[in-house]
Structure formats: C-alpha cells, structure tokens
Amino acid sequence: MARLRHVRRDPPRVVSVSVVVVPSPILVVPGAVAGVPGSPDAAVAWHYGDPFGEQRAAVQRVAIIDRSHRFVLSITGADRLTWLHTISSQHIANLGDRKSAENLDLDLNGRVLHHFVLTDLDGTLWIDTEADRGPALLEFLKKMVFWADAKPEEATDYAVLSLLGPQVAALTETLGLTEPLPGTYDAVPLPGGGFLRRMPWPTADSFDLLMPRDQLADLWTRLTTAGAEPAGMWTFEALRVAALRPRVGLDTDERTIPHEAHWIGEISENGAVHLNKGCYRGQETVARVHNLGKPPRRLVLLHLDGSADNRPEIGDDVIAGGRAVGRIGTIIDHYELGPIALALVKRTIPADTALTAGPSAAAIDPDSIPADDAPQAGRLAVDRLRGR
Structure with missing residues (x-):
C-alpha cells in the first residue's frame, strides 16, 4: 500500500442533517473499509484495499458498488406522475412504464434542494436520493399531495447497488434476466422484485439495481462469484467527479441553481430540468436565467x-x-x-x-x-x- 502514500483515503465528512446510520451488511466482506464516521458514506464500504484497482475494474471490466445507504421511497396512485410533474423540474407527466429520469426539487428562488432519480414500474414510482436529504424530500412530497391520488412513503425495505463496466452483460443470467440490457434511463424488472436501470453516468456502462433489502447480501455474493469485482464508494465518487456530475450538499451550496451544475436538459439530454414544461416551484428563476441572463x-x-x-x-x-x-x-x-x-x-x-x-x-x-x-x-x- 506504499504507492497510496499521498492518496486521500477518507470520504467527505459533510452531512446536511442528522440521520441514523445503519451499517450495510456488505461491510462484513473481507477487505471492506467503511467510510469514516460522520461522512455521507459512513454506512457503506469506501474501498476494499485497492482503490485504484477498483476504479480500473469499473472502467475496464465490471465492478459492483454498495450504495445501499441511498434513501428509497415509493409513490403509488393513479396521479403519481402528473402530480410529481407539477412540483418538480423534469417533464415526467407521460413517463412510460419501465422508464426513468433525473429530477430536481427547487425552492421558490430556483435554488437546488434535492436531486433524485426516479423509475416507474408496474404502477409504482420509485425514487432514490441522498440518505441525509431523503427524509426532507419525503416530508415535502407528503405536504404537497392535497387532493391528488398519490401516496409517497419511505421504502426502507429496498436498497441500491450499482454495476459499472463493459462486462455487465455477462451477469444477466446471474440476475435472472431473460431480455437484453436496458437502454439509458430504461429499466427491466428483476425476478425477485425491483429492477435493473441503466444510467448515463458515472461511466458509459452504468447500471443501478434497486432490490428488496433482504436480498442484498445474497445478490452481492452471487454477482461477485459470477465475476463482478467489489469496489467502494471511492470508485463511484472518483468516476462521478471525472464525469462532472455534482452531488447535492457536497458540490452545491445554498445558492446553487440548476444552470450552474449541468442539470439543464430533457431526459433525452441526460438532464434534470425541462425548459418547456408547466409551472413548478422555482421555474421563474430557471426561465429567467435561460432566456435573459447567464448563471x-x-x-x-x-x-x-x-x-x-x-x-x-x-x-x-x-x-x-x-x-x-x-x-x-x-x-x-x-x-x-x-x-x-x-x-x-x-x-x-x-x-x-x-x-x-x-x-x-x-x-x-x-x-x-x-x-x-x-x-x-x-x-x-x-x-x-x-x-x-
């Protein structure tokens, strides 16, 4: 490990609010080094002993990353999409089944409060976001339901893993998939519940697995046995930074607006802010900067x-x-x-x-x-x- 003498080993310690940190069961994997206490990634592995080798695996082969500390919530009800469309920045009113998007919650002045990823599957809209900001996002959503047929609630029994690398296709049989890997922002259901979703970042071959939490350890074992190499959040963060993808609370502050952080764009543009949709909180700032000013x-x-x-x-x-x-x-x-x-x-x-x-x-x-x-x-x- 002498070659890592000058390497920063610890994850950031910034945490927005007080949250209960429950260590991931994957931390018992031999070699797992947890994020330092007080960091946003304290509940999962920061690395497994070879951070740079883990990054190479994610780019050149296939790596599996424990992101089970993500806050997951679900929204059911016939109005779930049209309702969320009216209070968030992305155009999702007609989002199809098995489709996904990135989205933002802004304050009245157009400043970014939350970034989240959503997937609609079989009548349920799934959302995952930062662990420390998830409770506040859920509280806001519940307050905004009013008369809509939409029911947001925390899904503590679901967790997120990520698979990165050009060899993810070799794991489809292990995942129980009988169809090809999905396209960007598309999802395919997993036989045990949950889904596999393709993301456009942090690499060109990036996939999220949202699954029942009680299957986490078993699926990890099956995927690593099939060839996926364990990698920590150090790998995910390094590739995310290189891809210019911000993380709310770390790369943003209380003044950040979407134009400053590469979030402007439709789903087809891998963005989180649609510029030609109906009114939503913070839209005035977004429109003013886009049409008249510069960030x-x-x-x-x-x-x-x-x-x-x-x-x-x-x-x-x-x-x-x-x-x-x-x-x-x-x-x-x-x-x-x-x-x-x-x-x-x-x-x-x-x-x-x-x-x-x-x-x-x-x-x-x-x-x-x-x-x-x-x-x-x-x-x-x-x-x-x-x-x-």
Missing part, C-alpha cells in the same frame, strides 16, 4: 497539485489573485487523473487562471467549461423589440 457560477473540474502535504476541504474558497472566486466540492483521487475536485467558480474566470484551493495549487480542466457564449432567445427577442 453567476459554473461547475468545473479542477486538477490539484498532488505534491501538496494537505488537501483542501469541501467548502474551501477557490482563490485567484488573492480573492475568492469559487467554492470547492468533492475532492478525490482518480486512478488516471490523480487528485481532482469539483468546484463552483465564477463564470468569468478563464480556464488558464492560476488558482489555489486551500493549501493546494489548482488548475481548471478546460474541457470542463461549457460553451455558454451564445445569446439567449429572450435577449434576442428584447433586442428585436428595441430595433437592435
């Missing part, structure tokens, strides 16, 4: 100086020329890229700006900066009215 910040990938004795912490300022120009999010070591981080930085900061983050020098990955110099449709319309 004040943007989420970028930072490369950190690996020779530094210490690393920045989540929430540290990103500094340029002696002034704060951004906020550090998740810091992680990637098997190829080395120490990297997500950061929200001012949109006006050029990619070649010399930066520091905590005690470390930092540089923006230019490929992570989105092209946003095109004029907005609303601004063009205003100019036409003014004769410009």
